[in-house]
Amino acid sequence: MTTHTHDTAPTQFVEANGVRFAYRRFGKTGGVPIVMNIHFRGTMDHWDPLITDGLAQQREVILFDNAGVGGSSGETPATMAGMATNAVAFIRALGISKTDVLGYSIGGKVAQEIAVQAPDLVRKLILVGTGPRGADTAASKSAEIFSATYDPPEHLWIAAHFLPNANGRAAGLAYLERKHRRQDRVPEVSETSAAAQLRAIAVSNEKTEGVWDYLATIRIPVLVIDGSNDLIIPTINGFTLQQHLPNAQLIIYPDSSHAPFYQYPELFLAHAALFLDA
Amino acid sequence: MTTHTHDTAPTQFVEANGVRFAYRRFGKTGGVPIVMNIHFRGTMDHWDPLITDGLAQQREVILFDNAGVGGSSGETPATMAGMATNAVAFIRALGISKTDVLGYSIGGKVAQEIAVQAPDLVRKLILVGTGPRGADTAASKSAEIFSATYDPPEHLWIAAHFLPNANGRAAGLAYLERKHRRQDRVPEVSETSAAAQLRAIAVSNEKTEGVWDYLATIRIPVLVIDGSNDLIIPTINGFTLQQHLPNAQLIIYPDSSHAPFYQYPELFLAHAALFLDA
Numbered sequence: 001m002t003t004h005t006h007d008t009a010p011t012q013f014v015e016a017n018g019v020r021f022a023y024r025r026f027g028k029t030g031g032v033p034i035v036m037n038i039h040f041r042g043t044m045d046h047w048d049p050l051i052t053d054g055l056a057q058q059r060e061v062i063l064f065d066n067a068g069v070g071g072s073s074g075e076t077p078a079t080m081a082g083m084a085t086n087a088v089a090f091i092r093a094l095g096i097s098k099t100d101v102l103g104y105s106i107g108g109k110v111a112q113e114i115a116v117q118a119p120d121l122v123r124k125l126i127l128v129g130t131g132p133r134g135a136d137t138a139a140s141k142s143a144e145i146f147s148a149t150y151d152p153p154e155h156l157w158i159a160a161h162f163l164p165n166a167n168g169r170a171a172g173l174a175y176l177e178r179k180h181r182r183q184d185r186v187p188e189v190s191e192t193s194a195a196a197q198l199r200a201i202a203v204s205n206e207k208t209e210g211v212w213d214y215l216a217t218i219r220i221p222v223l224v225i226d227g228s229n230d231l232i233i234p235t236i237n238g239f240t241l242q243q244h245l246p247n248a249q250l251i252i253y254p255d256s257s258h259a260p261f262y263q264y265p266e267l268f269l270a271h272a273a274l275f276l277d278a
Numbered sequence: 279m280t281t282h283t284h285d286t287a288p289t290q291f292v293e294a295n296g297v298r299f300a301y302r303r304f305g306k307t308g309g310v311p312i313v314m315n316i317h318f319r320g321t322m323d324h325w326d327p328l329i330t331d332g333l334a335q336q337r338e339v340i341l342f343d344n345a346g347v348g349g350s351s352g353e354t355p356a357t358m359a360g361m362a363t364n365a366v367a368f369i370r371a372l373g374i375s376k377t378d379v380l381g382y383s384i385g386g387k388v389a390q391e392i393a394v395q396a397p398d399l400v401r402k403l404i405l406v407g408t409g410p411r412g413a414d415t416a417a418s419k420s421a422e423i424f425s426a427t428y429d430p431p432e433h434l435w436i437a438a439h440f441l442p443n444a445n446g447r448a449a450g451l452a453y454l455e456r457k458h459r460r461q462d463r464v465p466e467v468s469e470t471s472a473a474a475q476l477r478a479i480a481v482s483n484e485k486t487e488g489v490w491d492y493l494a495t496i497r498i499p500v501l502v503i504d505g506s507n508d509l510i511i512p513t514i515n516g517f518t519l520q521q522h523l524p525n526a527q528l529i530i531y532p533d534s535s536h537a538p539f540y541q542y543p544e545l546f547l548a549h550a551a552l553f554l555d556a
Contacts, residue, residue, distance in 0.1 A: 235521070236517075239530075242530050246532070247532045249532055250529070252517075254499075254525045270552050274548050
């Protein structure tokens with residue numbers, strides 16, 4: 001059997017909930033897999049191969065494009081719950097009855113909703129650079145970062161993921177080099193889908209009384225990972241998640257913004273393995 | 279050569295700064311040792327042997343009683359800086375020019391002051407269940423916990439270290455059993471020394487303008503460890519430390535109070551090794 005990697009895993013398709021989902025799977029089979037939920041404007045091709053291949057050493061990694069994103073058909077819902085419903089349908093369509101789930105940024109918000117909607121399906125949750133419903137975004141630089149222009153355009157992802165300092169820039173350039181290695185890619189996120197994602201973010205961040213109460217219902221083990229200075233979803237939201245989830249570990253890395261796991265890949269992989277294999 | 283452990287390491291003595299310091303050292307020699315700073319009313323005998331022996335697998339562990347505490351002579355200073363000056367004198371008297379430092383609770387406050395006073399001496403810092411100068415103690419239950427009576431009296435340490443729930447009580451009883459294994463112990467902390475420690479805590483917690491500025495001067499790598507619900511030094515102080523130290527990683531463990539490392543010894547030892555050996 002061929003051992004596939006992030007760069008070589010073929011794109012496959014499965015139908016569920018009226019959507020033709022594009023996905024890739026690779027890594028060590030036979031245990032609990034991990035399903036990866038990507039960020040705003042992200043597709044399967046946006047993951048850092050160091051992270052996905054690193055996780056794949058010990059478990060099967062499943063990347064997918066949610067409805068209306070990248071290589072998948074359908075319409076992107078304008079709510080996190082809607083995206084989670086599609087994600088659950090996709091996971092079940094693969095015949096999986098128990099999985100770990102990782103979510104990054106809005107993928108972390110979707111991951112929480114997956115755990116809420118399908119508590120039987122999810123064993124453990126890793127939430128990176130994200131926040132709860134009703135997140136505190138007062139200090140977020142997201143609007144500025146995503147509305148600025150970059151030359152070359154993909155340097156948006158250096159600004160979105162890393163701190164504007166020497167370490168952040170070096171980590172960002174190295175990440176982009178790894179990201180661009182794969183030749184067979186899916187289309188980028190359309191403006192229509194990005195607009196739906198933005199509406200979902202706005203709805204999710206509404207602050208209503210008891211908005212954090214749902215966190216008490218997520219009783220599985222959760223690992224929350226944050227950068228010291230998350231410019232997109234401020235770091236305090238990781239602390240809020242830890243304080244309101246019944247069984248959450250929080251790790252904050254120094255000198256990092258929205259993508260601490262891309263900046264400290266080896267340390268993150270060691271921490272994730274300790275958490276997932278406990 | 280005999281391999282000593284927490285339970286068997288003989289108590290030794292060294293003179294420095296007019297104090298006869300009691301100490302014990304054991305573990306793997308040849309690398310950077312780790313000097314352990316204990317909590318309020320604590321002596322060398324209060325450390326959890328699972329932690330000290332676990333650290334000793336990979337490095338030399340040095341336990342000591344600071345001035346006026348346990349087996350050491352002298353007077354306990356009424357400031358953290360005074361305790362740190364004695365600690366630095368003790369470390370240098372052992373001929374050590376570079377060391378890691380772990381501090382728990384007020385030991386963590388002393389450890390910070392050691393790093394401030396002797397930046398050349400300290401390689402890395404681990405701070406457990408502690409806070410910065412000007413700590414936020416509004417939600418602390420410390421006064422209630424330390425003024426209550428316990429039967430048997432040593433159950434104070436279950437209340438001081440663990441959450442008042444089933445997991446906390448079980449972890450607390452297991453800790454006490456491990457702690458009591460050692461036969462050759464030093465005297466408990468005197469009321470005079472405890473009073474000086476309380477004065478030092480009160481002074482340290484004064485909130486003055488710019489009270490956290492000193493944290494920017496501690497430029498070495500720091501690992502901050504906190505329980506999700508620290509009843510003695512509230513958990514928010516760990517977040518404050520992380521946010522104001524230039525190079526700090528924060529890990530918060532679920533379902534734990536002041537002694538998360540005694541409750542999750544294996545996970546803590548793995549996290550500490552990743553940090554110290556990086």
